[in-house]
Amino acid sequence: MKFKEKFYCNRCRTETNHTTIGENNTLFRHVKSRNRTNEKQFEEMEDIYYIAQCNGCDSIIFVQEFHYKKDDEWKSSYHFYPEPAERLDKIQNVSFKNLPDSLFLLISEVHIAYWGKLYTLCSVGLRMVVEAICIDKGVEGNRLVDKINNLKNCGFITHIQADILHQIRLLGNKTAHEILIHKEELLLEGINVINSILFNIYGLEDTKIFVDEKSS
Template sequence: MKDFTLENNLEGTHKFICKECSRETSHKIISSYCEHGHEDHGYGNTIAWMVKNQIIQCLGCEDVSFRISSTCSEDDDYDENGEHYYNETIKYYPSRFEGLKAINIYLLPDEVQSIYQETILAIENEQNILAGIGIRALIETICKDQKAEGKDLNQQINSLHEKSIVTKEGVDILHKLRVLGNKAAHEVQAHNKEQLSLAIQIIEHMLDGTYIIPHKVSRVLK
C-alpha cells in the first residue's frame, strides 16, 4: 500500500549541506513530495517506509537543488538516552561533500583541472576506491606539469622540494597520499570519508599555492 503527500513552501529552516557553499547552511524546503506506505510480509511482519523528495534552496547563496530523505522501519536504533529513532538515508542532487574548498579550477592547467574534477566527483559520489586512485593521479599530473624529475612518483615528489615548489613537510604529506593512492590502485582498498576529505584538502592547498595564488599575484601586483 502506498500513499502520496505534496507540501509546498514548508515553514521553518533546516540545516542541509550546500554544494556551492561547501558546508552545512540554512535551507528552506520549497516543495516536498512524500511517498509512504507499508508492506505485509506475513506472520505479523509489516515493514513501513517513507521517502521525501524535496526541492531545497540555500538561504545564503540561494542555490536550488534536490534532496531525498528515506527511512524504513527495519533500520532503527536507540540513541544514548534510550530514545528510539529510525536511521535516515540522505542523497543530494547534484551530489556534494562537506568541507571541499571552492577553488577556481579554471586557473589550473587543463590536465590538472580534468583529473581534479573527476576526483571530486568520485569523492562526492562515495566512490572511494576511484577517489583514492584519483588522488594519486592528481599528484602525478602536478609532478608532470611542474617537470618534476625522477623515474617514479617517489622521486618526482622529492624533486618538487628540490625545485622549492613544496616544503619538506609538504613532501612528507605527499608521500603519505601516494601510499594512500597505491593501496587504492593495487590493493583495491577503499579509504574512508575522513581520509579522502583530508587528502583532497591537502592537494587543494598545494594547487592554491602552485597555480592560483601566483596567477593572482601576477595580475594584481604587476
C-alpha cells in the same frame, strides 16, 4: 506537507525547511511487512517518495523516505536526488587561477568522487593529481617517488610538502594494489593538502619556493 526535519539545500548551502508538492503529498508509497527472524530486522517498512520544495529558495528535490518500524516505534531515514553537496563544503575553497586544464579536470573529478562517497576512486585520483603535477612541471624520474623528490629539489614544494605527497602516493598505491579503502577523514585531509599545494605552485606561479638545503 512540511517535513519535521530540515534538509540540506544545495542552492542555499545550508539546512532549510522543505515542503512537499502535490495534492496528495506523496508520489508513491510501497509498503512491505514480514515476520522478524532476528532482532536486527524491521517489523514493517515502507518506501515513500516525494517531490519537495525548499522554503528558502524554491528549488526542487526528489526525496525517498525509508519508513520502518522497530521495537514498536516508527522511524525514518531519507535519501535525496540530487545528492546534497554539503560534504563539498568541508573542502577548502581555493582558486586555481593558473591551473592547467588537465589538472583542473582531474582535481574536480577527485572532489566529485569524494562528494559521491566513491572513496576508492578518490584515493587513486589523489595519486594521479600528484603524478600530473610532476608531469606538468617536467621533473625527471622513473618512479613517482623520484619525481616527488625532484619536485622538491627544483624548489616547487617544500620538504614538508614532499613528505605529504609521499603519504598520498602510498595511500593511492595501497588502494590500487591492495584494494584498500581509506576512511573519509583521511581522504578529506589529503584533498585539502593537495588543494593547498596546487595553490602554492600554480596560484603563486611567479614566486618559486626555495628550500633550505639543510632541511632537504
